[in-house]
Amino acid sequence: xxxxxxxxxxxxxxxxxxxxxxxxxxxxxxxxxxxxxxxxxxxxxxxxxxxxxxxxxxxxxxxxxxxxxxxxxxxxxxxxxxxxxxxxxxxxxxxxxxxxxxxxxxxxxxxxxxxxxxxxxxxxxxxxxxxxxxxxxxxxxxxxxxxxxxxxxxxxxxxxxxxxxxxxxxxxxxxxxxxxxxxxxxxxxxxxxxxxxxxxxxxxxxxxxxxxxxxxxxxxxxxxxxxxxxxxxxxxxxxxxxxxxxxxxxxxxxxxxxxxxxxxxxxxxxxxxxxxxxxxxxxxxxxxxxxxxxxxxxxxxxxxxxxxxxxxxxxxx
Amino acid sequence: xxxxxxxxxxxxxxxxxxxxxxxxxxxxxxxxxxxxxxxxxxxxxxxxxxxxxxxxxxxxxxxxxxxxxxxxxxxxxxxxxxxxxxxxxxxxxxxxxxxxxxxxxxxxxxxxxxxxxxxxxxxxxxxxxxxxxxxxxxxxxxxxxxxxxxxxxxxxxxxxxxxxxxxxxxxxxxxxxxxxxxxxxxxxxxxxxxxxxxxxxxxxxxxxxxxxxxxxxxxxxxxxxxxxxxxxxxxxxxxxxxxxxxxxxxxxxxxxxxxxxxxxxxxxxxxxxxxxxxxxxxxxxxxxxxxxxxxxxx
Numbered sequence: 378x379x380x381x382x383x384x385x386x387x388x389x390x391x392x393x394x395x396x397x398x399x400x401x402x403x404x405x406x407x408x409x410x411x412x413x414x415x416x417x418x419x420x421x422x423x424x425x426x427x428x429x430x431x432x433x434x435x436x437x438x439x440x441x442x443x444x445x446x447x448x449x450x451x452x453x454x455x456x457x458x459x460x461x462x463x464x465x466x467x468x469x470x471x472x473x474x475x476x477x478x479x480x481x482x483x484x485x486x487x488x489x490x491x492x493x494x495x496x497x498x499x500x501x502x503x504x505x506x507x508x509x510x511x512x513x514x515x516x517x518x519x520x521x522x523x524x525x526x527x528x529x530x531x532x533x534x535x536x537x538x539x540x541x542x543x544x545x546x547x548x549x550x551x552x553x554x555x556x557x558x559x560x561x562x563x564x565x566x567x568x569x570x571x572x573x574x575x576x577x578x579x580x581x582x583x584x585x586x587x588x589x590x591x592x593x594x595x596x597x598x599x600x601x602x603x604x605x606x607x608x609x610x611x612x613x614x615x616x617x618x619x620x621x622x623x624x625x626x627x628x629x630x631x632x633x634x635x636x637x638x639x640x641x642x643x644x645x646x647x648x649x650x651x652x653x654x655x656x657x658x659x660x661x662x663x664x665x666x667x668x669x670x671x672x673x674x675x676x677x678x679x680x681x682x683x684x685x686x687x688x689x690x691x692x693x694x
Numbered sequence: 695x696x697x698x699x700x701x702x703x704x705x706x707x708x709x710x711x712x713x714x715x716x717x718x719x720x721x722x723x724x725x726x727x728x729x730x731x732x733x734x735x736x737x738x739x740x741x742x743x744x745x746x747x748x749x750x751x752x753x754x755x756x757x758x759x760x761x762x763x764x765x766x767x768x769x770x771x772x773x774x775x776x777x778x779x780x781x782x783x784x785x786x787x788x789x790x791x792x793x794x795x796x797x798x799x800x801x802x803x804x805x806x807x808x809x810x811x812x813x814x815x816x817x818x819x820x821x822x823x824x825x826x827x828x829x830x831x832x833x834x835x836x837x838x839x840x841x842x843x844x845x846x847x848x849x850x851x852x853x854x855x856x857x858x859x860x861x862x863x864x865x866x867x868x869x870x871x872x873x874x875x876x877x878x879x880x881x882x883x884x885x886x887x888x889x890x891x892x893x894x895x896x897x898x899x900x901x902x903x904x905x906x907x908x909x910x911x912x913x914x915x916x917x918x919x920x921x922x923x924x925x926x927x928x929x930x931x932x933x934x935x936x937x938x939x940x941x942x943x944x945x946x947x948x949x950x951x952x953x954x955x956x957x958x959x960x961x962x963x964x965x966x967x968x969x970x971x972x973x974x975x976x977x978x979x980x981x982x983x984x985x986x987x988x989x990x991x992x
Contacts, residue, residue, distance in 0.1 A: 523967025632839030
């Protein structure tokens with residue numbers, strides 16, 4: 378068991394390094410000289426050369442990667458071209474906002490998905506099953522940025538119940554836990570939660586259906602257990618796999634919320650990425666992608682470790 | 695579980711052989727009995743024909759706008775679906791927009807299908823160091839959420855159709871490699887492959903004759919499912935301003951430019967998204983139907 382955990386944790390290191398390398402390469406594949414990502418375009422030639430030497434951009438690529446990596450592990454993600462502030466200062470507030478949105482959406486998706494998937498898996502072939510499966514298919518194939526617009530049309534434009542964009546009254550982005558602020562979270566959360574709802578419903582339905590077909594369930598029924606007691610056994614068997622899928626959804630939402638954040642002007646990493654792309658602010662683009670990808674790598678690791686802890690069959694594989 | 699599934703497959707194969715039917719005849723028969731799949735296929739066929747013959751069907755010019763008839767509502771005379779923020783006819787724009795949306799939704803998957811299958815089958819069949827190299831590289835790309843990877847690559851490369859297609863292809867290649875590698879490994883150790891090997895067939899021949907025929911089905915089904923995802927992602931990139939550039943009509947981009955109009959003509963503004971949704975859900979259901987008809991597991 379311990380050996381498996383150590384091996385899995387060690388495996389995350391080369392992955393993290395490689396992910397870092399891909400992020401490093403993002404600036405390299407961008408059209409134009411990477412120096413343009415650091416100095417403003419109107420800088421004089423000798424300044425450009427000076428900066429090039431300072432940043433080590435005259436050195437070979439592997440050395441550059443090493444230097445870049447050395448800075449990144451110390452928490453230095455460079456400076457934004459547009460604002461001149463350090464990338465991390467903008468990123469840290471944005472990540473908090475995105476994390477809050479992603480956590481709320483995951484929670485809604487988790488509850489909806491487990492309920493619908495559990496019911497559909499238990500009562501297969503019924504009308505309920507068809508309804509849940511329909512929701513699941515719609516959830517994974519709806520363009521959620523469009524769903525966000527439809528939500529705004531219905532609840533903001535037509536009914537005028539909820540605010541259409543932003544994260545606080547008067548465009549402020551200081552969060553507080555009251556209804557004034559909370560109402561800004563409602564529409565983005567619902568919009569973002571349709572994806573995990575669809576995926577979790579599908580997965581949980583599949584897992585439950587497979588377990589219900591196994592012989593031990595028949596044996597339990599033969600033993601005279603009530604439906605609820607059998608249900609508990611099924612849940613215990615379904616939990617590790619279901620948790621793995623749900624855990625990863627949080628990571629997908631962190632990375633995938635860019636479109637929804639754009640629709641609702643939610644001040645998170647997605648909006649930051651969006652403006653970075655438009656201003657061709659490559660340090661911000663690189664830093665944001667790096668942090669989000671690292672978060673996903675860490676989440677992957679944690680999910681695997683929890684899954685191994687819950688399900689003793691895994692460590693044998 | 696896999697042995698039980700294999701046994702079941704073998705029994706089914708024998709049953710179809712006994713009836714003198716081919717595999718594809720069986721698949722076709724099952725699809726014909728599946729109303730959902732048929733309806734989805736029908737909708738997609740109609741959409742495909744409509745966007746293919748857009749120049750013949752479209753009542754107006756897709757680029758010609760007019761300031762005096764901006765943002766007309768639904769059921770305006772001459773403009774049944776209204777006009778957009780520059781006064782261009784929505785029916786025409788939606789018809790022409792479908793061309794780019796479909797193109798950008800399908801081309802990356804097709805490219806990824808060829809590249810991913812080649813790499814995945816190679817990894818699965820060769821095993822050893824080749825497998826290690828290909829699969830560990832795949833793991834790295836799997837460490838990115840797919841939307842993030844697509845946005846990252848096309849964001850770094852800059853806006854444009856070619857860059858968006860490149861980014862999406864890169865996103866889907868690892869996913870197809872994983873599926874291709876798994877199914878190839880399943881086939882590699884079956885008896886008929888051993889038999890071919892012992893009869894002296896070369897590795898290339900074995901893959902071409904014996905492996906490909908057995909792995910292309912599942913990979914194909916997986917790829918049709920990816921079209922649904924790719925449609926959403928491609929339009930999403932355009933929605934962010936990373937795909938198509940104005941004034942080119944594309945559903946995602948149209949959705950973006952009409953976003954400012956949701957207070958004036960809300961139901962006109964959301965039309966392009968409805969088109970993306972219908973296409974995406976039909977491809978998704980079609981893929982599910984094919985999966986069942988072709989009896990692909992997983």
